[in-house]
Amino acid sequence: MSTISAGQAIVRVLEAEGVQAVFGIPGGHTLPIYDALYDTPGIRHVLVRHEQVAASMAAGYAQLTGEPGVCCATAGPGATNLVSGIAEAYIGALPVIILAGRGSTATTHRGASQEIAQEQLFRPITKWAVRVDRADLIVDVLRQAFTVARSGKPGPVLVDLPRDLLTQQVQFPAYRPVGRPPATRAEPERLRAAAATLLEAQRPLVVAGGGVIASGAWHEVRHIAEALQAPVLTTLAGRGSLPDDHPLAAGGIGHHRTWLGKQLLPEADVVLGLGCRFEEQETNWRPSYLPDPAARYIQVDIDAAEIGRSVAPAIGIVGDIRLLLEELLQFVGSKSLVAAAARSQKARLQQLARDKKKLAAEAGRMAASEQRPIHPLRVIGAVRDVFPRDASVAIDVGVLAQGMGGAFPYFKVFEPRSLIVPSSFYGMGFSASALPVAKLVHPQRPAVGFVGDGSFQMIMNVLPVAAEYRLPVTWCVLNDRALGSIWDGQRAAYGNRVIATTFEVQPDFAAIARACHCYGERIEDPADVTPALERALEANGRGVPAVLDFIVARERLEGSVEFFAKR
Ligand SMILES: Cc1ncc(C[n+]2csc(CCOP(=O)(O)OP(=O)(O)O)c2C)c(N)n1
Numbered sequence: 001m002s003t004i005s006a007g008q009a010i011v012r013v014l015e016a017e018g019v020q021a022v023f024g025i026p027g028g029h030t031l032p033i034y035d036a037l038y039d040t041p042g043i044r045h046v047l048v049r050h051e052q053v054a055a056s057m058a059a060g061y062a063q064l065t066g067e068p069g070v071c072c073a074t075a076g077p078g079a080t081n082l083v084s085g086i087a088e089a090y091i092g093a094l095p096v097i098i099l100a101g102r103g104s105t106a107t108t109h110r111g112a113s114q115e116i117a118q119e120q121l122f123r124p125i126t127k128w129a130v131r132v133d134r135a136d137l138i139v140d141v142l143r144q145a146f147t148v149a150r151s152g153k154p155g156p157v158l159v160d161l162p163r164d165l166l167t168q169q170v171q172f173p174a175y176r177p178v179g180r181p182p183a184t185r186a187e188p189e190r191l192r193a194a195a196a197t198l199l200e201a202q203r204p205l206v207v208a209g210g211g212v213i214a215s216g217a218w219h220e221v222r223h224i225a226e227a228l229q230a231p232v233l234t235t236l237a238g239r240g241s242l243p244d245d246h247p248l249a250a251g252g253i254g255h256h257r258t259w260l261g262k263q264l265l266p267e268a269d270v271v272l273g274l275g276c277r278f279e280e281q282e283t284n285w286r287p288s289y290l291p292d293p294a295a296r297y298i299q300v301d302i303d304a305a306e307i308g309r310s311v312a313p314a315i316g317i318v319g320d321i322r323l324l325l326e327e328l329l330q331f332v333g334s335k336s337l338v339a340a341a342a343r344s345q346k347a348r349l350q351q352l353a354r355d356k357k358k359l360a361a362e363a364g365r366m367a368a369s370e371q372r373p374i375h376p377l378r379v380i381g382a383v384r385d386v387f388p389r390d391a392s393v394a395i396d397v398g399v400l401a402q403g404m405g406g407a408f409p410y411f412k413v414f415e416p417r418s419l420i421v422p423s424s425f426y427g428m429g430f431s432a433s434a435l436p437v438a439k440l441v442h443p444q445r446p447a448v449g450f451v452g453d454g455s456f457q458m459i460m461n462v463l464p465v466a467a468e469y470r471l472p473v474t475w476c477v478l479n480d481r482a483l484g485s486i487w488d489g490q491r492a493a494y495g496n497r498v499i500a501t502t503f504e505v506q507p508d509f510a511a512i513a514r515a516c517h518c519y520g521e522r523i524e525d526p527a528d529v530t531p532a533l534e535r536a537l538e539a540n541g542r543g544v545p546a547v548l549d550f551i552v553a554r555e556r557l558e559g560s561v562e563f564f565a566k567r
């Protein structure tokens with residue numbers, strides 16, 4: 001037991017919980033925390049230029065590691081700037097700890113500078129938002145914050161810290177870190193019912209969502225899919241659950257589906273949904289995007305409240321996906337059953353292989369396009385060729401970055417936890433601003449992101465951060481000089497009455513990059529796409545972040561036109 005300031009105690013807890021980085025901007029209210037960080041070389045502080053980026057980076061860190069990301073903001077405007085990134089973490093079920101400064105307890109409700117009810121503001125976008133009222137409770141509250149953020153369905157927790165408490169002396173006890181919280185096992189009878197249903201299936205299908213990644217169940221997903229010989233569709237957050245070049249990988253759902261997924265989902269007689277929510281972007285709220293009503297849908301989720309929220313399952317199972325699949329494999333994974341599945345699914349899987357070849361050929365033709373402005377798939381295809389298999393990748397919102405970059409036929413994903421993607425909150429700039437974190441997490445792996453020109457303009461303040469901390473990543477700006485996704489909607493649904501969706505003045509992104517000590521280049525000729533990517537990767541190798549401004553066409557894919565235009 002030692003006696004230290006509450007600010008020091010907070011940093012000690014972070015240390016004990018294995019926190020490697022804090023993303024933030026200090027203010028008068030949080031100085032005692034920063035003063036403690038001064039003496040803590042094991043925790044790296046990343047000074048962002050806007051707190052929105054701190055929240056995005058904390059969420060991106062959580063997405064890449066499964067460990068809580070930590071951000072720190074001062075009272076009032078510092079805290080309110082975090083809101084969009086924290087909402088993203090909440091919807092995306094990413095564990096984040098928010099340390100927020102707050103006016104002194106001595107002046108509460110007396111109009112102190114920057115004083116607002118932050119714990120109320122954050123309540124709908126956190127699992128827990130708490131204002132600490134006594135310095136001697138800070139350690140216990142923080143420990144609980146880590147428990148809540150990590151347990152069950154993970155999410156963000158706000159700890160609001162009045163400034164006068166931070167300088168008070170507190171007893172710091174021997175601290176036992178939360179670490180990875182205990183997991184929940186499924187009820188045995190539901191497990192047996194699921195196994196029996198899967199063994200009877202004629203056309204089984206697995207849909208893997210972000211929950212697979214959260215529970216670290218990618219090996220088990222591969223084993224169960226191979227045992228059942230079932231094709232696997234993934235949501236955007238679930239990408240990497242199965243390498244995209246695995247014979248059973250069959251693409252995305254909803255906005256990211258292809259004609260192949262469009263066939264597979266409705267024809268399946270048993271659908272095993274693993275940590276996927278079938279939310280709007282995945283269903284369009286239309287029956288044709290959902291499992292067939294006659295199919296038996298088995299839904300597995302760590303959160304009981306998710307069961308049946310979008311699709312009422314035949315069997316709902318609450319529990320940790322990895323543990324569940326381990327147990328399920330004991331029922332369906334015997335050699336004789338696997339051999340029987342291989343026989344019964346042979347023709348279906350041969351067809352799948354032929355369809356995937358056809359899909360790859362269609363994507364390949366578009367990626368080879370010589371058109372000007374450049375076809376966005378030319379860029380997306382070339383990134384896959386130039387960047388290695390294990391590269392970290394950020395996919396931002398926007399029809400080009402997300403609709404094409406995030407979709408299976410055009411950009412293959414091979415590794416779990418290699419992606420920073422929005423969940424169904426879809427804040428512009430979220431993924432792109434979190435991208436530099438990939439170099440903190442995996443310094444040896446190259447990191448690349450797709451981002452629209454509209455979204456990039458929201459977060460360009462991340463460039464000096466990446467340069468300062470030598471986090472050398474490459475942003476591929478898919479510059480169609482428009483808020484293309486919304487422009488698309490005006491053309492399709494409003495008789496081409498285009499307003500407020502095209503940019504008449506566009507910044508020179510390459511020049512901005514260079515002004516921020518990054519490498520910058522504008523690319524207008526399709527022949528320059530690959531060499532430019534190689535130059536960016538080479539700059540990254542020297543520790544220099546890069547921005548490639550690709551002047552691309554406002555291309556649309558059949559799938560996205562169908563998804564958005566006909567809503
Ligand atoms: C913060 C925020 N504001 C507005 C939107 C609505 N929105 C979704 S996509 C989009 C356009 C994105 O433009 P850009 O980044 O250039 O991508 P593009 O669609 O052109 O590929 C907009 C405005 C949003 N998702 N997030």
Ligand SMILES: [Mg+2]
Pocket residue numbers: 398452453454478479480481482483484485
């Ligand atoms: Mg655009």
